[in-house]
Amino acid sequence: MVNQLRAMLASVIQQWKQISFSFGNLGFFLATIPMAVVFTWIAMQRGDNEVLAYLSIGLPLMTVWSGVAFRIGYTLTTELSNQVLQFVYISRTPVIIVSLGKALAQVLWGLPTGIISFMVIFLMTRTLPDISNPAALIISLLLVVIGITVASLFFSPMMVLVGGRGGFFNTIIPFGLVLSGFLFPIDRLPLVLKVLARLMPTSWAMDGVRLSLGNGGSWPEIFSSWGMCLLTSVLLGGITYAMFRIVERRIRITGTRDFY
């Protein structure tokens, strides 16, 4: 277990070093501003403080998700196409541990986009969210980060299995925004989408966020949302693990490593 954690940390560091801090990546951060401006403007139309408070927290998280889901999703495919995935499989460390480390590095790298969005909202509204339960909010935010990581990692083996090509994420990311609960509470969605959204860990974690703001919610409600977030994270993580195993099977047994 300790060795696996050490391996994961090493992959965080490796991915972190690999992420380019070039001028070219400026667009990744710039792209968050227009979205933040427009969504905030819509929310400001009625000036409802509850809505603005929810968006002050959710919108930055949304920008983190939309930035990193794409990057994490392509991790395994990129390694496959660069012919370095086989080295990961030669190592005794499970590939999901390595991928989780890489995903964490991507999430850490994407967090500044959330700060940019938060600044945009603050500049436009000149108000800070009314937090009723700071401890619950911090834990809920941590769970959101876990949810983003798990949900994004899901796409990494999936991209390999379905042979995802350019444009694969063009709809998945906006659809993820609908289901994640970052922009609005899930109960505002039509029933079908609501059911789908409840499979996303972030939708439960965002319930925790909502219950920590404004009038707040009771601890049992908050605990219940955290519990469901963890449960759906484990469920999604399990599916992701199974997909990683299928990818591994293709590589080790069927020998179709470089084919989709």
Added chain:
Amino acid sequence: MRNFLAQVYTTYTGLFGWLNWFSYVSTVIFRPVVLVIIYSVLGRFAGSPEIVRSYAIGIAAYTMAVIILPGITQCYTYDRSGGTLSFVFASPVNRFENYTARAVLHYPNGLLSFIATLVTVWIMVGLDFSTVNWGGFIAGTLIIALSITALGEFLGTFAIAFRDWSNIQTVFVGLILILSGAIIPLDIFPTALQEIAKLLPVTNGLVSLKSTFIGSPLADTSGYIIREGLTGLVYFVLGYIGFQVFEVMARRRGTLEQETF
């Protein structure tokens, strides 16, 4: 003409990275649908369930930019990164023909996205089409799509001349979202910013589009639609000049595969 059509086909099929069934249908059709869901549910959450109707035309115009611009710029950047641009420059092909051909099949993608958006708003919130001045509305849509396509050609030159070209595209797409009046009304911005906004595609044409949508004759807003067309023409010409300058510089400096400027 045959040469031109061959280039239209090959640049599109060979250099458009989203031309596979899943990516194409999801990008051109489903993404606008999801965008409408986001804006309408957010509007409902913010206390204005009907507000998405007022954004509908703006969102539809914006979705054209979201599909046309990256489509055309891919056509340029993959041409360079794939090493095929050198063959174009080595050949005696008419440069203007080649430049124009790259955009042709991206234009209908924008129109498809536009239609998908409006149909979704109609289904979701019952957008009222009963008063639309169809002639003016269609003409306005076609001209806005043309000016966005022209911007795509303009940005395409950046895509072959600079490694970090995507920042410029991000800025333009962001400016269109914020300043074109697609969602945020233009008159809330300072006058200077409004003038800058009028240099963007969509901004002028959208005035006409919104006006004809509620039944006004196109003649009422013809000035806007002419300006939209001229805006597109300026981008198109500037893009072509950039394309020519790029070739001259790349030949002179031997920097086809590097940053040319």
